[in-house]
Amino acid sequence: MTVLTDWFGGHLAAVLWGGALLGLMYGLLAQWSRFCLVRGLYNHWHGGDGRLLRAFALAMAVALLASQSMVQLGWLSLERTLYTPANPVLPLIFLGGLLFGVGMTFANACGARSLVLLGSGNLRSLVVLLVLGITAYMTLSGLLAPLRLYLEQLLRLPVPASTLPGLLGSAGLPAPAAYWLSLLSLSGLLLWFCLSNRSFRQSPRDWLGGLTIGLLVAGGWWVTGVLGADDFEPVRLASLTFVAPIGESLQYLMLSTGSRLSFAVVVVGGILLGSLARALIAGEFRWQSYESPRQMGKGLVGGALMGFGGIMALGCTLGQGLTGFSTLALSSLVALAGITLGARLGFRWR
Amino acid sequence: MGTLFSSRFRVWLSVLLFSLLLTPASQAEQAWQRIPALEALLAETTPLRDGLTLDLPFVVDDGSAVAVGLNFSGQLQQGEYINTLHLLAPGNPRSEVMSLRLQSPQASPAQINTRMRLSQSQTVYLVAKSNQGRSWLASREVRVTVSGCAVADPDARNLVAMETPRIALPNRLRQGQPASIRIMINHPMETGLDETGERVAEANLVQSLTIQLAGEPLLQADFATGTAANPFVQFQLTPKESGELTFTWRDSQGNEVNETRELRL
Numbered sequence: 001m002t003v004l005t006d007w008f009g010g011h012l013a014a015v016l017w018g019g020a021l022l023g024l025m026y027g028l029l030a031q032w033s034r035f036c037l038v039r040g041l042y043n044h045w046h047g048g049d050g051r052l053l054r055a056f057a058l059a060m061a062v063a064l065l066a067s068q069s070m071v072q073l074g075w076l077s078l079e080r081t082l083y084t085p086a087n088p089v090l091p092l093i094f095l096g097g098l099l100f101g102v103g104m105t106f107a108n109a110c111g112a113r114s115l116v117l118l119g120s121g122n123l124r125s126l127v128v129l130l131v132l133g134i135t136a137y138m139t140l141s142g143l144l145a146p147l148r149l150y151l152e153q154l155l156r157l158p159v160p161a162s163t164l165p166g167l168l169g170s171a172g173l174p175a176p177a178a179y180w181l182s183l184l185s186l187s188g189l190l191l192w193f194c195l196s197n198r199s200f201r202q203s204p205r206d207w208l209g210g211l212t213i214g215l216l217v218a219g220g221w222w223v224t225g226v227l228g229a230d231d232f233e234p235v236r237l238a239s240l241t242f243v244a245p246i247g248e249s250l251q252y253l254m255l256s257t258g259s260r261l262s263f264a265v266v267v268v269g270g271i272l273l274g275s276l277a278r279a280l281i282a283g284e285f286r287w288q289s290y291e292s293p294r295q296m297g298k299g300l301v302g303g304a305l306m307g308f309g310g311i312m313a314l315g316c317t318l319g320q321g322l323t324g325f326s327t328l329a330l331s332s333l334v335a336l337a338g339i340t341l342g343a344r345l346g347f348r349w350r
Numbered sequence: 351m352g353t354l355f356s357s358r359f360r361v362w363l364s365v366l367l368f369s370l371l372l373t374p375a376s377q378a379e380q381a382w383q384r385i386p387a388l389e390a391l392l393a394e395t396t397p398l399r400d401g402l403t404l405d406l407p408f409v410v411d412d413g414s415a416v417a418v419g420l421n422f423s424g425q426l427q428q429g430e431y432i433n434t435l436h437l438l439a440p441g442n443p444r445s446e447v448m449s450l451r452l453q454s455p456q457a458s459p460a461q462i463n464t465r466m467r468l469s470q471s472q473t474v475y476l477v478a479k480s481n482q483g484r485s486w487l488a489s490r491e492v493r494v495t496v497s498g499c500a501v502a503d504p505d506a507r508n509l510v511a512m513e514t515p516r517i518a519l520p521n522r523l524r525q526g527q528p529a530s531i532r533i534m535i536n537h538p539m540e541t542g543l544d545e546t547g548e549r550v551a552e553a554n555l556v557q558s559l560t561i562q563l564a565g566e567p568l569l570q571a572d573f574a575t576g577t578a579a580n581p582f583v584q585f586q587l588t589p590k591e592s593g594e595l596t597f598t599w600r601d602s603q604g605n606e607v608n609e610t611r612e613l614r615l
Contacts, residue, residue, distance in 0.1 A: 140411070255408050
């Protein structure tokens with residue numbers, strides 16, 4: 001690794017280049033495969049087409065297996081990440097996921113999808129992203145932060161563990177058995193769900209998209225955990241996630257002389273560039289805008305719900321659904337349940 | 351308009367407005383004089399501003415370890431060199447963060463990096479002093495927001511003594527070429543203070559790091575409550591000749607950790 005980091009001129013620069021490359025690839029792939037949980041759930045529930053949802057499920061399985069393989073190879077440890085705090089406030093995470101789920105149906109795309117759509121010329125996404133980023137930072141450190149901290153205190157329940165294997169372990173299962181049982185049953189279930197479907201197997205746009213995006217999540221762990229490993233200035237472990245990073249990117253635009261470029265911000269920039277490039281090459285770039293004030297209102301509310309909910313849920317569809325899930329965090333399963341239920345309600349209300 | 355305001359009146363009006371504009375600026379310039387710790391450090395001297403910089407982010411969401419860069423690149427007279435640097439955070443319960451003594455011209459006051467604690471939004475100050483009694487002052491306002499995703503290190507609480515000293519020397523060292531050295535030791539830097547600055551437990555701090563090159567003192571860092579856990583120092587060394595580098599850490603419980611590295615040019 002030292003050869004690679006020296007070539008970049010230090011591990012911090014290597015992490016930034018790695019992040020930009022990951023973002024670029026995500027932008028290209030997601031623009032091409034139309035990877036999107038909102039559309040996936042909608043098509044599955046209301047359109048009778050489960051391919052996009054299966055692409056997301058495949059990405060989950062691949063992210064989980066690839067990330068845990070790196071852990072088993074001893075390359076990095078995913079025990080202490082943002083998704084596995086010592087005492088996760090699970091009711092708040094569920095509530096956050098619920099709000100995020102409703103918000104993404106109102107805005108018709110989650111944070112990552114909005115970035116890809118903006119790269120393809122969709123100005124509705126620009127509005128959603130601006131509102132999402134500002135609301136996220138309001139919740140993280142601004143006007144809404146006291147509310148978040150109050151809710152955290154109010155809803156704090158004692159949780160025996162912060163990961164699924166930990167929970168099974170506290171129920172009496174020996175640690176290795178709990179780990180392998182969680183890993184294999186979750187990935188097996190997801191793989192069976194996607195691969196048992198013939199139309200999914202025959203749609204390379206879906207399975208290739210899901211496969212590669214799952215690998216990109218593991219790639220994010222590798223960039224921050226292996227390239228970014230340093231005895232003196234370790235980079236905070238992270239991978240693809242899109243609520244706080246969108247807020248951080250907006251903040252970076254405004255305060256760049258007094259802040260340092262981070263992994264999260266270069267990933268966001270990379271996605272915009274990647275999707276723009278792919279949209280231009282494929283001739284899919286179109287300027288699009290809101291057609292009615294009502295539509296814009298839904299976008300605004302959706303963006304705000306995603307920003308507020310996403311921070312409380314510790315992540316979005318990608319952040320919790322893929323990245324957090326790949327660490328077997330309990331918070332991710334709870335957030336995913338919230339997001340799915342929120343989407344179900346959102347489709348009914350919108 | 352011409353009948354309403356005479357030209358003399360307009361001159362006076364603009365002078366008045368202009369001086370009003372300047373007032374807050376000159377007040378800000380002297381804000382440090384109201385801080386006792388800084389006044390004591392700077393005593394009777396008027397600090398210079400040019401050449402000393404304090405590199406800190408504008409907005410910080412994890413105040414427990416904020417990377418800070420200290421950099422002196424000012425004009426020095428014949429035979430003058432910077433011998434001390436003091437980093438102060440007057441908004442913390444205790445303002446002392448760290449003092450560095452540069453005891454040899456081989457240790458450069460340019461590009462020093464470390465990590466500090468910031469308990470709230472405030473202006474951070476850096477004072478540099480030369481052997482000829484001149485002083486420099488740099489300041490930077492930092493906003494500290496409530497922490498969102500800070501992952502606390504649960505192991506740090508169990509750590510009571512200094513552990514795992516780490517020293518990174520560059521692969522290639524050349525005579526007269528500045529080279530960056532990074533030094534760190536694991537320690538919780540327990541202040542024993544609560545959020546308001548009341549003493550609730552005994553302090554347990556790494557007090558100092560002293561570095562010698564070939565038996566001659568090179569640099570001493572004195573750490574305080576404002577130094578982040580796992581004290582980290584990075585500085586530039588311009589070696590004159592090969593020799594043995596020795597590193598000594600001392601903590602407030604009287605423990606001592608020693609490390610040596612061979613410096614080959």
